[in-house]
Amino acid sequence: MTGTANAPLDSAECRSKTEDVLRLSVGELVEFACRSGDLISEHRHGGPTAAEGIRAHQRLQRKRPKGSEAEYRLQVELEQDGQAVALNGRVDILHPQVDLHTPVQLDEIKTTYVPPEVLGESARALHWAQLKIYGFCYGLQHQFTADTPVALKMLWHNLKDKKTYPESREFRWGELEAFTREALTTYIEWHRRWQAHRHAVRASARALAFPFPDYRAGQRELAVAAYRCLRDGGELVVEAPTGIGKTISTLFPAIKAMGETPLDQLVYLTAKNSGRQVVRETATRLHDRGLTLSMLEIQARDKTCACSLGLCSRDDAGICPRTRDFFDRLPEARINLLGKPLLTPEVIAEEADRLQLCPFELSLQMRPWVDLVVCDFNYVFDPLVQIHRLRDTSRQRALLIDEAHNLGDRARGMFSAILKRSDSRRAAAASKGSHPNLHRAIQSLVRALDKWVEEQRGSAGCPAENTAEISTAANFPTEEANNRELWITSLADGTPQKISAAVQKVLLVVNQLWEQGQLPPEDINDWLRSLFRYQVIEQLVAEQHRCVTRAQSATNPDSRWREQEVELLCLNAAMYLQQAYQAFHAVIGFSATLRPPGYIYQQLGWQQDAPYLALPSPFRSEQLGLFLCPYVDTRYRARDRAGEHLVELIARTYQSRPGNYLVFFPSYRFLQQVAERFTSTYPEVPLLLQESGSSDQQRAEFLQQFQSGNRTLGFAIMGGIFGEGIDYVGEQLIGTIVVGTGLPQVNEEQELLRATWEQQGQNGFDIAYRYPGLTRVLQTAGRVIRTESDRGVVILADYRFADPFYRALYPQHWQPHSCRNGQALSDALARFWNE
Structure with missing residues (x-):
């Protein structure tokens, strides 16, 4: 053995030496202290899947000799540099020492798509580092001396040729100890820096006071409920009206909990860039009051x-x-x-x-080395891009989900995948000259897509026979309906096997390139991501998925190619969200629009017994003038006539008190129709129009026009960037006109949602259309009143807003006034502005 300064200690001795036992897995130690070299492998999503790796491990473990053990647990405690360390891991196969002439042997299995000799040196070294530390742990458990031999074997298993390539090395245990202790010294030095920071954060969090003189109405109630959830664990759902200060009312108690409970890290999710900006500003305000917390914003x-x-x-x-x-x-x-x-x-x-x-x-x-992580939803929930360390349970974390009303739609997209024939053909063309093997594999995928469509056409007879769940495509108000075919199939028997095999073949070639240090053509990176997503999602499909196959005749008369696509469509991601929540000590979802509760819980996977907190508005009802205009019909078939009414309605609203107004439409097409009529009728009033696919700079320029003192009339899209997550304070916005009830466009996805919920005995139309539409409306209306001094109007332009269904779901602080015609609206606006 080595000197007594670093001798192994039993548990009692370790605890007596230090109160802080550093509990560390071998994987964590290797990842932090033993990595070197390039990052090339970090840029890809491919490689052997977890399922492939598990199967390969199980096959090789079943072939182990009699007397050896699989998944042998290693757990040791020792002292290094004055720090008590508990180190643990599992070695894939252990061959115990059978006689004095044969050393103990530890095997580690690593799966690849290429022979081991072409793997990067840094990757090989990292795997060997893990096995060396396993050897050290085993020797420490069995009190080896420095000269005791330890045999280590790396089993490189090539999934392509289904062969295993063993690589054996023998070490003296003293060599493994020196290697491990050097790694531990590196980690402990960092650990002490981190702990010093954490102590400072906890102390400053305990001393932190609420950064405003008083709480707004509802703020204290929200902060108290959030703290209890963060302290005790579990879930909390909060509908907190616009202006209540949701960010500070959740972050402040969360930070207090970090100072007073074992809570280690906060993960704050937001769907909008503007949401991240608010968190940044809130953190700065708290820093100014003595908080030492470190915040990381992932872009x-x-x-x-x-x-x-x-x-x-x-x-x-x-x-x-x-x-x-x-x-x-x-x-x-x-x-x-x-x-x-x-x-x-x-x-x-x-x-x-x-x-x-x-x-x-x-x-x-x-x-891992910050106290607050601020990022988009996908870094926690999306199976393709999620940061797995945000979901491990080695540290106690809390998840704060801002604007949670966006999560249901976003999550369905995360757990869906689509393959398009046209994209695949372009990828094949891009690979033809430089990567012939990849070109051939992609061509096989194109043929598999063609074959699948032909099978659907042949087995179903006609698309309508296979889409009984939904309206036929011809009933959708789209220009493509007349020249496309549509099939909807369940995935009870699995995904299309020939397509799956073709996808796997392409990814096998791609992974071989990567593991040899080569790259596929850069032009196909986006397409490859869609392919990876398809592979990941097909392993996750469940009863809430459907396979949607579309065939579209060529729109270009000079082209004989048809567009064909296969989509694995997720209709409800609640199950996957619920699985993600389980990795966190506490989860709080909050938004200004989380109603009705039953619908929200179904969509977002909350536990049925999770508390639901609905808070009142902090503002006076007389600050908002809310006017219903039921004389307007914005349904699709009535839009020509609606345009005339809307032009007059917009003009009356703007002229009642010129200033900054936003008019929100359900579609760009409707927006353009009304804009043309308005400009023709009122050429003296300049219009500012949101453009489809606008850049960040164009969006910033649009918002720049909404400054106090301006008279900007803007047309925008409901549910878009300008209708959520932006604070128009004071005179920046004095009125909003909401055109229509915000129903999602009728398409096969929404119709499938409707049909699925109806099959479960619920009102599918409400779930697929009316509730999501109401959320858009409420978010849009919430842009007007942001502070205690704001005053403004919201016009709801559609006869359906007077329906009992909608009125029953209006926020408690809304006091709508119905206007039977344009003159009644002008009179009501005059009274409001003159009060």
Whole structure:
């Protein structure tokens, strides 16, 4: 054995030496302290799937010799550099020592798609590091001496040729101890830095006071309920009206809980960039009052990647130079960023530029070492891009979901996948010259799509026979309905097998390229992501999925190709959301529009006994003038006449008190129709129109027109960027006109939703159309009153708003006034503004 300074201790001795036992898995230790080299493998979503890896492990473990053990548990306690450490892991196969001449042997199984000799050296070294530390743990458990031999074998299993390539090495236990203790020293040095930061955060959190002189109405109630949930665990659903201050009312108690309970980290999800900005501003306000918390804001890869932004160029091998030797430069960046109060994309980018690191990957590497992570929904829920460490249970985390009303639709998209023939043909063309094997594999996928469509056409006779659940495509008000075919099939018997096999074949070729340090054509990256998503989703499909097959005649008369696509469509993601919640100690979902509760719980996977807190508005009812205009019919077939009424209604509203107004429409087409009529009738009033697919700069320019003192009349899309998550304070917006009830467009997805819920004995039309529409309306209306001094009007332009269904769901603070015609609206507006 080595000297007594680092001798192993039993549990009691460790606890007597230090109150803080560092509990660490071998995987965590290796990941942090033993990584070196390039980041190339981090850029891909492929590689052997978890299911493939498990199957390969089980096959090899079943073939182990008699007397050996599979999944042998290793757990040791020791002291290193004055720190008590509990180290644990599981080795794939253990061959115990059978005689004095044969050393103990530990086997580790690693699955690949290529022979081991072509794997990158950094990847091989990382796997060997794990096996070495397993060998150290086993020797410590059995009190080996420094000279005791330990045999280690790496079993590289190639999934392509179904062969295993063993690689054996023998070490003296003292060598393994030296290697492990060096890794532990690296980790412990960092751990102490991290713990010093955590102690400072907890102390400052305990001393933190609410950063405003008083609570608004409902704020204290929300803060108390949030704290109890965060302290005790479980779920909380909160409908908190606009202006109540949801961000501070949830973040403040969460931070207090971090100071007073075992809560380690907060994960704050928001669907909008504006939501992240509010969290940043709130954190800054708390920092100014003494809080030392560190916040990390994770921005989407395409807005962060230096290559995407033109800040660096890939080398001749197509690899970003910022990924070369990434893990060799990472420790310095990690030390520089630890404890900084705001790790915004700008701060991350500055450090990444200094050390020539990939900024997006640097932000992900800092994720475990901050107190508050602010990111989009997909980093927790999306199976393709989720950050798995945000869902591990080794630390106690709380999940705060802002604007939770967006989560249901977003989650259905995350658990759906689509393959298009046209995209696949373009990918094949892009690969033809440079990657012949990949080209052939993609061509096989195109043929599999063709074959599947032919099978649907032959087995169903005609599309309508196979779409009994929904309205036929011809009944949808779309221009493509007359030249397309549609089939809806259940997935009770699994996904289309020939397509699945073809997808797997393509991904096998792609993974072989990656593991050999090569890259597929850059032009097909987006298509490859859709392919990865299809592979992941087909392994997750359940009864809430349908297979939707579409065949579309060529729109270009010069082309003989048909568009064909296969979609694995998720109709309800509640089950997957519920599974994700289980990784968190506490989950709080909040929004201004979470009604009715029964619908929300069904869509978002909340436990039926989770508390539902509905708070009153903090504002006086007389601040908002709410006017119903039931003389307007905005249904699709009545829109020509509706246009005349709307032009007059908009003009009356604007002229009642000129200022900044927004008119929200259900579609761009309807928006353009009314805009043309309005401009023809009132050319003296300039219009500002939201454009489809506008850039971030165009959106900022649009919002810039809504300043106090301006007289801006803007037309925008309901449920879009300008109708949610933006604070128009004071005179920035004095009125909103909501055109129609916001119903989603009628299509096969919404009709499938309707039919599915009706089959379960519920009102499918309400769930698929009216409730989502109401959410859009309430969000849009909530833009007008944002502070105690705001005053403004909301016009609801549609006869359906007077229906008892909608009126029963109006917020408690709404006091609607019905106007039977345009003159009545003008009179009501005059009275409101003159009060």
